[in-house]
Amino acid sequence: ADGQRLPLVITPDGTPLIEPDAPELASHVGLATTPEAEFYDLVVIGGGPAGLGAAVYGASEGLRTVLVERSATGGQAGQSSRIENYLGFPDGVSGGQLTDRARRQAAKFGAEILTAREVTGLEVNGAARVVRFSDGSAVAAHSVILATGVSYRQLLAPGCDALTGCGVYYGSALTEAASCQGQDVYIVGGANSAGQAAMYLARGAKSVTLLVRGESLAASMSHYLVQQIEEAPNISVRARTVVEAAHGEGHLEQLTLRDVDSGASELVDAQWMFVFIGAAPLTDWLDGTVLRDGRGFILAGPDLTTDGRPPAQWELDRPPYHLETSIPGVFVAGDARAESAKRVASAVGEGAMAVMLVHRYLEQS
Ligand SMILES: Cc1cc2nc3c(=O)[nH]c(=O)nc-3n(C[C@H](O)[C@H](O)[C@H](O)COP(=O)(O)OP(=O)(O)OC[C@H]3O[C@@H](n4cnc5c(N)ncnc54)[C@H](O)[C@@H]3O)c2cc1C
Structure with a gap:
């Protein structure tokens, strides 16, 4: 209030929040930050087009689905002022509108959406895949879809x-x-x-x-x-x-x-x-878990195999499914995947396809 500690946020009920961090702000505007359950069928990491696509298809096809987003849903697409080439929008659509509709659609089908929660670890515990948050807490699931996209490269010039x-x-x-x-x-x-x-x-x-x-x-x-x-x-x-x-x-x-x-x-x-x-994937937190290429993009399916053989740590008799990473049951969709198309439509499509492969994985495990 003295102008020194900013931002000052006044919520609709009049509560002042002084220098709130993202989780505090999220909780006051009605956004969920804590999972309701301890175990899910599917955890989706990242709330851009790929993650939202996975959440819509996962939840609508009956999977208990939670999506975790470190800031607000939308991803890069949410930053785009006008997307002209997305199927079905001949007059273009703002990225914010498109992704907000997708968020509501995922919620309508029953996907839980957590915002302002950063994932910092992925662990394998028997058949469970454990996703750890930056505060040390965790949520577990049968399967995981990594949809963490890319972030802008910084300009290094002084100032x-x-x-x-x-x-x-x-x-x-x-x-x-x-x-x-x-x-x-x-x-x-x-x-x-x-x-x-x-x-x-x-x-x-x-x-x-x-x-x-x-x-x-x-x-x-x-x-x-x-x-x-x-x-x-x-x-x-x-x-x-x-x-x-x-x-x-x-x-x-x-x-x-x-x-x-x-x-x-x-x-x-x-x-x-x-x-x-340009952009680079933020996948350092996956070091020592799933295999990545030299630039940090996550390898999946055929890109994991050499001369038709899966990587040494792969323990199953079958080869990895198309979007499956080097950990069975952990899939990748969208811009974070090595050799991905870097388009909204392909990210959404990969989210949907990853869910189809999750079903296949769950049927066989
Ligand atoms: C300005 C701009 C304009 C564009 N215009 C077009 C266009 O017109 N047509 C087109 O087809 N494509 C366009 N693109 C590209 C398109 O937006 C991307 O290909 C698409 O958004 C990729 O989706 P994604 O879900 O894979 O990743 P992203 O959109 O990058 O989303 C990833 C999400 O994951 C979250 N995340 C990352 N790490 C973590 C973590 N550890 N824990 C939790 N959450 C995490 C991020 O916060 C982010 O919200 C544009 C991109 C930009 C930036």
Whole structure:
């Protein structure tokens, strides 16, 4: 209340929450954070499209299902201002709308959804698969679907870390768009996520500048987006340009940009910078359990076999099912899987397919 300890949240019944952490806030807005049971048929880890897809199919097909999400459901898709290529939405749909509907659909079928709970461990205890939370508590199940997706890579230039959340953002274009009205916005990255953010922010911003390390957008962005960007009067593209430093007292004020060919630096005014420079899976917590590739993506099914043979620790006579990891009964769906398609539709589809394989696993075990 003295302006020193923020945020201050006042709940509808008037209770003040001073500097609440995510679980405290979640519990006051009616979101569940604690499992109702100790044992389930299926624990789904991650509440993006893959996890929500798995929860919808798991619960609707009679599996006692709990989904655990470390922040709020939606995943990367929930950050997308407009998804144009998801089947059945010819006019596009915002990622928030799509995933909120999926959350309600999963809940309608009886899936339990826990938010603000981070999973930090996976253990095998006989036939049970034990999922451990960051506070040490655990929940067990016959089967697990890992749907932990990917997270944005951070920009390492000096100043970016300190100004993250104060003018520098990773992928959260949608939530900050209102603040960018009439201002100069920079977007770092040349892939579709950067292009979509540029189109969305250009509706209100004075100018949007896309900073691209490569020669042009054509190599990394869908043709339809490149066309839209070329036609937008207030979007410009600076190719072969990187951010060398971010400056500002309490909020982003300026950026130092560097031309990668000439090495020349330039200081520009910038109040907002949104960074989309690729993503990496957050799977370190799985070290020593399921097998992963060199970049941390989870290996499954045929990708686990060498010359047709499953990995040494695989103990069953049958080979791993298509989305099954190196631990029987533990499956992976969506962006966290090695060689996955990195699309909403494929993530949802893999969530559904993983549930089908869970049924097969349960029938045989
Ligand atoms: C801005 C943007 C725009 C996009 N636009 C499109 C588009 O137009 N069309 C398209 O097809 N695709 C698009 N994509 C890609 C698409 O959103 C992803 O492919 C899809 O969201 C992947 O789903 P997922 O469930 O595998 O992973 P994610 O969406 O990454 O969700 C993973 C979830 O798991 C949670 N999690 C991670 N670790 C843990 C843990 N240890 N414990 C508990 N929870 C955890 C995360 O918090 C997250 O909510 C876009 C992506 C972005 C970022």
